[in-house]
Amino acid sequence: MGVSGVLLVAFLTVHMLGNLQIFLGAHALNSYAHFLKISPELLWGFRLAMLGIVAVHILAAIALTLENNGARPVDYLREKSAASYASRTMIVSGIIVALFIAYHLLHFTAHVTNPEFDLLLDEQAKPDVYGMVIAGFSNPLTVAIYLIGVLLLSWHLSHGVSSMFQSLGLRNRRSACLIDSAAYLYAVVIFAGMAAVPAAVYFKLIS
Amino acid sequence: MNVTLKVWRQSAGEKGRFERYEARNCNPNMSFLEMLDEVNEDLTNSGKEPIVFEHDCREGICGCCSLVINGEPHGPEYRVASCQTYMRSFKDGDVITIEPFRSKAFPVIKDLLVNRGAFDRIIQAGGFISVSTGSAPDANSIPVPKVSADLSMDAAACIGCGACVAACKNGAAMLFVSAKAAHLNLLPQGLAEKDRRVLAMVGTMDAEGFGSCSNTYACEAACPKGITVDFIAKLNRDYALASVRTKLLGTDVAA
Structure with missing residues (x-):
């Protein structure tokens, strides 16, 4: 969980920085998007690697949850736990985030939910990612799904990021406070950065 | 003060259920276990089966007492074992739930008494150092850095009660195993067998049916001895390094 978590966090950081280029205008975002797709071999190699990491993270989560549920066969009448709510509900937030990622890929990558995105082209007759994002977030239901998705993602990260340091043995008393605070801040930054795009489009701050 | 108890009663091979008992005229300064003694006295006098619970020193150091009081292992007080919990921590008229430590690896023997033999088997797997017996070595003949000695002493404070397992939603024993392994791994006397110890203790822990750590840190909060998740x-860290050295490189920390 820890190792796949580190790789997913690295991807997420780059993904957020990529998204934020929408605030630099259509040209910046589109040329970044075209740069990512410069080589189909590289693109698909990267996509398959990411899917592999996600699969490892999900399969490990399922195996651990089954094992851990079995290790406490009878529950307490009303347990009073000192553990944070986020840390106790990682599987729930994880399942919701997985469903959100599936929707997100069908929406913006495969265009299954919106086949008309295929027809959006910029002045160089290349795919118009900027136009697609503007069109995609004009629907309030889609915006709501994205906001809930990234909220749950940040909730998941609020425990997951510091947890991966612990699992990999890279946390001690001296660094614990710093790691926990930085992890929490990271979760907030990811929420702000990820939610900024759908919110800005919906409230017509960019069009 | 008067309190109502909801106590878990379970015989071997039975499913278990809660029973209600009244504890009347408790002195606020009597310990929780003394209150249970009084209840058991009444039960015995009225020809009923007394509540079985484990206890020994009643001084918070042996690690025998193993009650979950109102959903918290060892009750409401911070860094205190069940035996050092006093009735003044509760209010007159309270309904107090008492349950055994719940984990697959700690099967209930009877009522509130669980079998913690799994901990003994983890210790047998690696919670020792191998030394030739003979006369005691001279004091200070092996230099121990002060930092290591202090940390090792913190780890050695673990009394092996199992509250960490009881508090963990995954029934994981990581706090116990990590304290017992660190206690020896931090000292020069324990270093020679560090890799073998870590792999053997973690292997036994997994085989005994404990869950895995998801870093909720509920264990640290429940620990009566203040063992930290550090x-x-x-x-x-030690397990990862021992695995790489032993399984990948075919060597050992001591080699």
């Missing part, structure tokens, strides 16, 4: 991070 030792779990150290165990994770």
Whole structure:
């Protein structure tokens, strides 16, 4: 969980920085998007690697949850736990985030939910990612799904990021406070950065 | 003061259920276990089966007492074992739930008494150092850095009660195993067998049916001896290094 978590966090950081280029205008975002797709071999190699990491993270989560549920066969009448709510509900937030990622890929990558995105082209007759994002977030239901998705993602990260340091043995008393605070801040930054795009489009701050 | 108890009663091979008992005229300064003694006295006098619970020193150091009081292992007080919990921590008229430590690896023997033999088997797997017996070595003949001695002493404070397992939603024993492994791994006397110890203790822990750590840190909050989750991070680190050295490179920390 820890190792796949580190790789997913690295991807997420780059993904957020990529998204934020929408605030630099259509040209910046589109040329970044075209740069990512410069080589189909590289693109698909990267996509398959990411899917592999996600699969490892999900399969490990399922195996651990089954094992851990079995290790406490009878529950307490009303347990009073000192553990944070986020840390106790990682599987729930994880399942919701997985469903959100599936929707997100069908929406913006495969265009299954919106086949008309295929027809959006910029002045160089290349795919118009900027136009697609503007069109995609004009629907309030889609915006709501994205906001809930990234909220749950940040909730998941609020425990997951510091947890991966612990699992990999890279946390001690001296660094614990710093790691926990930085992890929490990271979760907030990811929420702000990820939610900024759908919110800005919906409230017509960019069009 | 008067309190109502909801106590878990279970015989071997039975499913278990809660029974209600009244504890009347408790002195606020009597310990929780003394209150149970009084209830058991009444039960015995009225020809009923007394409540079985484990206890020994009643001084918070042996690690025998193993009650979950109102959903918290060892009750409401911070860094205190069940035996050192006093009735003044509760209010007159309270309904107090008493349950055994719940984990697959700690099967209930009867009522509130659980079998913690799994901990003994983990210790047998690696919670020792191998030394030739003979006369005691001279004091200070092996230099121990002060930092290591202090940390090792913190880890050695673990009394092996199992509250960490009881508090963990995954029934994981990582706080116990990490404390017992770190206690020896931090000292020069324990270093020679460090890799073998870590792999053997973690292997036995998994085989005994404990769950795995998801870093909720509920264990640290429940520990009557204040063992910190830093030792779990150290165990994770030591386990990763021992695995690489032993399984990948075919060597050992001592080699």
